[in-house]
Amino acid sequence: MIALTINGSPRTFERELNCAELIGELDLTGKRIAMERNGEIVPRSQFAQCLLQDGDRLEIVVAVGGG
Amino acid sequence: MKPNENLDPLVIGGKSYSSRLLIGTGKYKDFAETKAAVEASGAQIVTVAIRRTNIGQNPGEPNLLDALPPSKYTMLPNTAGCYTADDAVRTLRLARELLDGHDLVKLEVLGDPKTLYPNVVETIAAAKTLVKDGFKVMVYTSDDPIIAKQLEEIGCVAVMPLASLIGSGMGILNPWNLQIIIESAKVPVVVDAGVGTASDAAIAMELGCDAVLMNTAVAAAKNPVLMATAMCKAVEAGRAAFLAGRMPKKLYSASPSSPTGGMIGKP
Numbered sequence: 001m002i003a004l005t006i007n008g009s010p011r012t013f014e015r016e017l018n019c020a021e022l023i024g025e026l027d028l029t030g031k032r033i034a035m036e037r038n039g040e041i042v043p044r045s046q047f048a049q050c051l052l053q054d055g056d057r058l059e060i061v062v063a064v065g066g067g
Numbered sequence: 068m069k070p071n072e073n074l075d076p077l078v079i080g081g082k083s084y085s086s087r088l089l090i091g092t093g094k095y096k097d098f099a100e101t102k103a104a105v106e107a108s109g110a111q112i113v114t115v116a117i118r119r120t121n122i123g124q125n126p127g128e129p130n131l132l133d134a135l136p137p138s139k140y141t142m143l144p145n146t147a148g149c150y151t152a153d154d155a156v157r158t159l160r161l162a163r164e165l166l167d168g169h170d171l172v173k174l175e176v177l178g179d180p181k182t183l184y185p186n187v188v189e190t191i192a193a194a195k196t197l198v199k200d201g202f203k204v205m206v207y208t209s210d211d212p213i214i215a216k217q218l219e220e221i222g223c224v225a226v227m228p229l230a231s232l233i234g235s236g237m238g239i240l241n242p243w244n245l246q247i248i249i250e251s252a253k254v255p256v257v258v259d260a261g262v263g264t265a266s267d268a269a270i271a272m273e274l275g276c277d278a279v280l281m282n283t284a285v286a287a288a289k290n291p292v293l294m295a296t297a298m299c300k301a302v303e304a305g306r307a308a309f310l311a312g313r314m315p316k317k318l319y320s321a322s323p324s325s326p327t328g329g330m331i332g333k334p
Contacts, residue, residue, distance in 0.1 A: 007119040026122050032132050033120055034165035036157065041164050059119065061161050063131050065101060066116025066147050067091025067233075067282025 002054040019047035028060065035060050075310065077278050079112075079255055080171050080203035080224040082141070086111045087272065088302040089143065089257065091282025095291065098134035104285055105135060107295035114143045114173055114282070117162050142166055143205065145173040150186065152176060152193035159197060172197070173227070173259075173280075175207035183233040187214045191221065198222035207259050210244040212251065219254050226252060227259035227280060230271060234283045236263030239270050249275045265294075265301035272305025273313070 003012045006026075013025070019042055023029055035042045036059040042050050052058075076083035090110040095101040105113055113135055121128070135142075144162030146155035159172045174193055178186030185208055197204050198221055205225040206218045215226045228248055231237035238261060239245065249256050255277035262268050262281045271279050279302055288294035 007122060009122075028120065028122075031120070032130055032165060034117075034161045036161055039157065041160050043164060059157075059161065060122070061117050061165065062120045063115040063142070063144065063162075063165060064118045065092040065095060065098075065131055066145055067093045067114055067280075067286075 002052065004052060004055075005057045007058070007060060017052055019050040019052065022052060022058075023047060026060070031062070033060050033062055075306070077255065079205065082171075084111045084141070086299075086302075087278040087306055088268070088298055089114065089259075089278055089280040090285060090295070090298075091280070092131060092135065093147075093282050094286035098129055098131060100291060101131070102134045104291045104295040105140070107292045107299065108285065109299040110140075112141045112143050112171075114145050114280070116147050117144055117158050117165065137166060137169070141171065142169060143171060143173045144169075146175050146193075147177075149176055150178070150189070152189045152196065155189070155193040156196050156200075159202060160200075163202070170201060171203045171205070171224075173205050173207065174223075185209055185229070187211065190214075191217060194218055194221045194223055205257065210241050210248065212244060212247040215248045215256075216251060219252060223254065225255040225257050225277075227257040229260040230258045230267065231261030233260040234287075235261055236284060236287075237261055238263050238267040239274075242270070242274055245271070245274055245276065262298075265297040268298050268301040269305035269308070272302055273308050275309055278302075 001012055002016055038057055076085060077087050086109045088108055088110045089112040090105055090108045091114045092101050146158045149155040149158055155174055155176050176186050176189040176193055178184050187209055190208060194204055194206055204223045205227055206223045207227045208214055208218060210228040215228060218226050230239040257278040257280050258271040258276045259280040262284045268279045285291050285294045
């Protein structure tokens with residue numbers, strides 16, 4: 001089991017997973033998002049290769065209205 | 068007559084724009100209203116904010132970028148809400164990834180949640196990092212001419228002094244400082260924040276600002292789409308008046324517009 005912090009909230013997963021699998025678990029597949037892992041950008045092209053580790057802190061963002 | 072768009076483009080970061088109005092996309096009722104207001108404004112550059120996505124809520128939620136496709140508009144992701152250089156830099160790195168390598172950004176680092184006054188120390192630190200990292204930085208700042216010059220020297224592609232505080236609608240409080248900034252700037256000067264109505268935008272352009280950026284003035288109008296139209300005209304009118312060169316102000320002239328000779332009833 002691994003524990004992640006996603007957008008400030010704790011989440012646990014039964015098994016190890018990569019970023020692409022995480023995006024699937026979160027129902028975000030195909031959405032326009034960007035991800036930061038422990039303060040570093042994870043390029044979308046590398047989601048499938050990026051294996052998440054226990055304790056990782058993730059930020060997943062979208063564009064919203066703003067001035 | 069409109070200024071010839073081809074002869075008088077706004078050039079920012081090496082790209083030309085015919086519209087000198089930049090518009091924010093926050094505070095609208097829904098994306099349909101956002102889209103209608105942006106279209107009415109004629110703006111080609113639109114600001115967007117970067118925020119955490121709602122996880123596990125409303126999976127079918129509409130996306131702003133569907134209403135305003137980046138293929139049609141130049142996106143200007145901002146760092147609104149950031150209070151440190153580090154948060155601002157992280158936010159814009161996420162924005163660049165989100166927008167497929169897009170590097171034109173709006174940097175703003177705030178100093179106080181009550182007034183939303185910019186923190187120029189953190190702004191300068193963030194600007195240095197972002198410019199080094201290859202971003203084209205349009206930077207929101209106070210109307211301090213020395214800070215504006217320093218931000219230009221760091222390599223920002225536009226300096227964006229406030230007219231008055233964000234969301235205040237107080238208009239242009241210090242035209243003299245803006246004039247000093249405009250006089251010495253070698254990059255475009257964009258008035259960002261404080262515009263309340265069309266005449267404020269026209270005054271900014273008449274002062275010689277290269278463009279105006281606004282959000283609340285349009286979004287908080289009773290009829291945002293109509294106000295967007297008004298702002299479009301005000302910015303064009305202000306630019307034309309600036310290029311035309313206004314007549315000097317005199318207390319009185321003793322020079323009427325109609326001929327003084329040929330009056331009837333004279334001996």
